[in-house]
Amino acid sequence: MEKKIRDEIEEKVSIILKKVNVDEPPIDVEKVAAFFGLPIVYYPNFPDSISGTIIKDEDLLAIGINENHAEVRQRFTIAHEIGHYVMGHDENKILDDTFDKNSEKEKEANVFAGELLIPYHILKRDLDREVSDIPSLAKRYNVSEQAMSIRLLETSLINNPNLKKPI
Numbered sequence: 001m002e003k004k005i006r007d008e009i010e011e012k013v014s015i016i017l018k019k020v021n022v023d024e025p026p027i028d029v030e031k032v033a034a035f036f037g038l039p040i041v042y043y044p045n046f047p048d049s050i051s052g053t054i055i056k057d058e059d060l061l062a063i064g065i066n067e068n069h070a071e072v073r074q075r076f077t078i079a080h081e082i083g084h085y086v087m088g089h090d091e092n093k094i095l096d097d098t099f100d101k102n103s104e105k106e107k108e109a110n111v112f113a114g115e116l117l118i119p120y121h122i123l124k125r126d127l128d129r130e131v132s133d134i135p136s137l138a139k140r141y142n143v144s145e146q147a148m149s150i151r152l153l154e155t156s157l158i159n160n161p162n163l164k165k166p167i
């Protein structure tokens with residue numbers, strides 16, 4: 001993905017976090033969804049392959065989440081669906097989401113989700129302030145260790161001297 005799009009997403013997220021007054025992890029994704037007027041509906045009967053979806057019913061938009069998935073995955077999915085909404089992706093049909101589709105929209109929504117759950121400026125501030133490692137950071141941000149590792153790589157913060165490397 002172009003750096004320009006990544007920069008735009010980072011900028012968008014930073015404005016949103018200011019508006020909702022969130023400056024500490026873990027990021028309250030339900031609060032962000034509420035800011036955009038998006039109710040979250042938890043479904044016990046989604047097939048395992050569906051993490052979440054945007055639901056459009058006449059004028060009502062909502063985020064549907066697979067209730068059986070782990071909390072960190074649900075949080076990522078909520079952030080991903082907010083990404084579709086914020087970036088004006090097709091709201092006119094239900095978007096069934098499995099995340100493994102390679103379309104640009106899916107990639108953008110994933111970048112948005114990573115940025116929202118682990119905002120660059122907050123992660124950098126945390127790492128500059130104290131020594132940490134990936135499991136502790138994942139816990140602090142309430143994300144999976146995989147999501148945290150990806151974020152550390154894409155932001156190059158993996159090279160921060162305060163990050164303890166796994167042995």
Ligand SMILES: [Zn+2]
Nearest residue numbers: 097099106109
């Ligand atoms: Zn999606």
